[in-house]
Amino acid sequence: MGLHVFGHDPSGDTALSERALIEAVDVLIFCAPIRQTPAVISHYVAQAAGIEREQLWLDITSIKAVPVAVMLTSQAEVVGLHPMSAAPKAATLRGRSMVVCEARLDKWRPWLEDFLAATEADCVRADAEQHDRIMALVQGMVHATHMAQGAVLRELAPAVGDLDGIRPFSSVGYELDVAVTRRILASNPAIYQDIQFENPHVAPMLERLAAHLDTLRDLVRQGDDEARDRMRETLLEQSRAYVGEQAIAEGSYAFERLGYLLADLHEPRYISVFLPVDRPGSLRALLSVFEQRGINLDSIHSSRSADGDLLFRIGVSRDGDTLALRSAMSAIEAEGIGRVVDAPG
Template structure:
């Protein structure tokens, strides 16, 4: 169980507690397929999974990928069961709250680090493009191996103290989720009188679309994750109290309707926060908002073709664009994106079509460089 960096070192056996969950499944594939490690697991949902005792006896690294509310108690039960055999192991957890799980892991004799990948399990092979919070609580001999794991994950890693992490997550996750959960509840009550979601979509703004995308993402996810972030982060009651007080202040001012109330709202809710953000941050945020607006406009374009390039090699995109040039087709936009199952593709907006859409589809596929996933001519 000793991590050795030499070429003759035995690769560690990694055990995942909660291996049947979304992140447990993703991490199993990552560790086994990308890093070539032996992965074992325990999960109450799997009748044939290893028992906790067997898992502890065989593992070098134990990863707890379990529901937030249950994680501290699960860790403590494993520490009691281990009864010293965990000495020399590395224990990690993947929950959205860090202080309680890390504290529970420190009750064992293992080396300890808390991890928080701040994204749902991706459809890609790594966490590239996503952030990972790293709380190194007690790391000695496993330092080099943990560093290698984080490098292989390709996340943007942020080293942080568990308590500071939870305080920040109450704002980064908890506040954002709370406001959109409230929006969802209000929409359920009031949207029907405004034509429902289709009626609102017809009068959409960029802000409405962005908000609805976040709200929809939350509603389509696992409720236990979002309730866990609200209920199990110790900093959330204070954040929600501030949110409720601010909403009540705005409500009362609007109900008052006086010029003084308008002035107060402009100052307290707009001018003071704007000064706190600062000009450079506001300019960057405004630019990001405009870019999202342009992107949404491009993705709403009904004349487009989406092409998957199975051979990801230099020159593939150029070869694809040569087809459009040969047919005299001008491009309105081009964006790389991913399908729901994770395939990278290019969505190409078309300015006009001097040839039939089926001719374009055939030309792309006959060239042998891409597979057309979808194509439309404004219908």
């Protein structure tokens, strides 16, 4: 968008004082740990002391009601934002949702719409209270169940060979759940603490979740046909009726597709290729190398590296010619098409 971006980190950045930062910018974005965000915003309101009246203030926080309310104590126009993902490796939020909570917006509306369009996010409007109630389910419930699964695995997996011993027996559902659990464990613990503790709608949700788990435990302990029927009715059939046949069919198909993806990613015969230039025709040039050597491909998946580089993971038929594959790998680099960054030994 051709914007000049200033930043200030209260833990050490002294390039600009807080007052100087407020004076320098037109749009101020708060991005801080959830539990610290209200105090940070309050501090800036005091520092601004009215000079912010022509500005737009935004925050990027997983909780919206309190930060938005505190921003409204300023004289700036106010919008709360919540990108529903960690910072992606790609340049934009394409394919990801972002919640937009308009609180006080007038002259900055055209600029905000241009900004949201530039992010390429799938924007959904909500008020701050609605956002927080939904996040208790979308984030709070999901994180809680996976943190609990991580604790159960820690306690019970050693008796059956630890995680490596479980892996050969895993189902698609287990693989997906473990991936989410490991993603949570790999991230900053403070984020998950604050999502549980700072959203007032999480505690009531956890009570419902715990109640249903307690019911399931008690029914399994009871163990008779009556208990089986009650479990089926309360935890399966009633939920199935609520979700609806169309949504269930779509979800089942999505799960099946993810299963195919996991199967592809577990195939041992593949190569990963980095394309230095992401432009029309790059993939065609890459695929022609395999076609010329009569190499049959089982799958193609694109992704981004940690640095944002475009990667293609190409599954190769198990009965393919090894010499032809080596020739293809050499040609990819010799012809300047890309760089082979991973391949079977």
